[in-house]
Amino acid sequence: MKHLLSLENMSTSDMEQVLNTTAAFKSNRGHDVKPLAGQTWALIFSKSSTRTRVSFEVGIHELGGRPLFLNAGDIQLGRGEPIKDTARVLGRMVHGAVIRTFAQQDVDDFARYSGIPTVNALTDDEHPCQILTDIFTFQEKRGSIRGKVVTFVGDGACNVPLSWIWAASKLGFELRIAAPKAYQPSSDLLARAGGRISCTEDVNAAASGADLLYTDVFVSMGKEAESADRLKDLAPYQINAALVKQAKPDALVMHCLPAYRGKEISEETLEANADTIFTEAENRLHTQKAILAWLVG
Numbered sequence: 001m002k003h004l005l006s007l008e009n010m011s012t013s014d015m016e017q018v019l020n021t022t023a024a025f026k027s028n029r030g031h032d033v034k035p036l037a038g039q040t041w042a043l044i045f046s047k048s049s050t051r052t053r054v055s056f057e058v059g060i061h062e063l064g065g066r067p068l069f070l071n072a073g074d075i076q077l078g079r080g081e082p083i084k085d086t087a088r089v090l091g092r093m094v095h096g097a098v099i100r101t102f103a104q105q106d107v108d109d110f111a112r113y114s115g116i117p118t119v120n121a122l123t124d125d126e127h128p129c130q131i132l133t134d135i136f137t138f139q140e141k142r143g144s145i146r147g148k149v150v151t152f153v154g155d156g157a158c159n160v161p162l163s164w165i166w167a168a169s170k171l172g173f174e175l176r177i178a179a180p181k182a183y184q185p186s187s188d189l190l191a192r193a194g195g196r197i198s199c200t201e202d203v204n205a206a207a208s209g210a211d212l213l214y215t216d217v218f219v220s221m222g223k224e225a226e227s228a229d230r231l232k233d234l235a236p237y238q239i240n241a242a243l244v245k246q247a248k249p250d251a252l253v254m255h256c257l258p259a260y261r262g263k264e265i266s267e268e269t270l271e272a273n274a275d276t277i278f279t280e281a282e283n284r285l286h287t288q289k290a291i292l293a294w295l296v297g
């Protein structure tokens with residue numbers, strides 16, 4: 001039984017398989033194989049979503065399956081039914097699950113108790129489908145990411161940079177995280193990951209010579225109570241025209257979206273890189289179809 005619970009626990013060869021098959025899903029769209037024929041996949045979401053929800057619903061449908069969207073607040077999970085009971089019920093009725101929630105442990109427990117393929121569609125610890133998509137998008141435009149320099153700017157301790165860390169250590173590129181000390185990943189996690197990963201408060205040094213500048217929201221879902229502090233602390237860590245000048249002349253600028261202009265990225269820089277950023281969003285569909293096919297293959 002395969003799951004995609006984290007990049008921390010995904011092997012390099014499995015990542016490469018997903019990345020290598022995504023291009024075919026993109027170019028063959030409309031003539032898809034149907035590995036999910038006759039299957040129903042539950043999408044259990046405890047947090048808001050546009051891209052992840054729509055790309056999984058459309059992707060499951062295009063692979064022959066039926067998506068069943070379950071807002072966690074509408075099912076008994078939202079009234080306190082344990083995840084392991086929800087998992088044992090759904091595991092007897094549906095064929096796979098895509099889960100967006102807070103605790104990583106809930107996704108891990110769901111996989112264990114349901115006995116069906118389970119996908120992490122974002123937890124507080126990781127956003128693996130996003131980062132696989134980002135790497136596909138980078139490679140589609142610039143070739144292999146191995147040996148390249150990726151600079152993450154902003155809240156360096158949230159799910160998106162944490163998944164970047166595991167990808168860097170497994171796929172052999174350099175990752176620089178530019179963030180205030182309090183927003184850097186723990187030294188324990190960095191030691192576990194190994195690889196060429198560094199953290200600094202010096203945003204210009206981190207961006208210098210980068211092949212990819214990347215950012216995410218300053219206030220992740222679940223952190224709304226910290227909004228005022230976060231917006232103040234992270235304000236110097238904006239991707240804007242001055243920072244882009246520090247990177248390589250052909251550097252890509254990417255953002256997982258949703259974007260808050262004037263906060264983590266300037267309006268001008270977002271619009272100048274809109275083609276890349278919205279291709280990145282589109283590629284969620286193609287990459288996740290490759291993930292689903294890999295899970296059931």
Ligand code: CP
Pocket residue numbers: 048049050051052053122130256257258
């Ligand atoms: N990037 C991303 O996961 O977007 P959504 O929150 O809209 O799904």
Ligand code: NVA
Pocket residue numbers: 122158159160216217219220221256257258
């Ligand atoms: N770090 C962000 C990602 C949104 C796609 C969050 O968790 O809200």
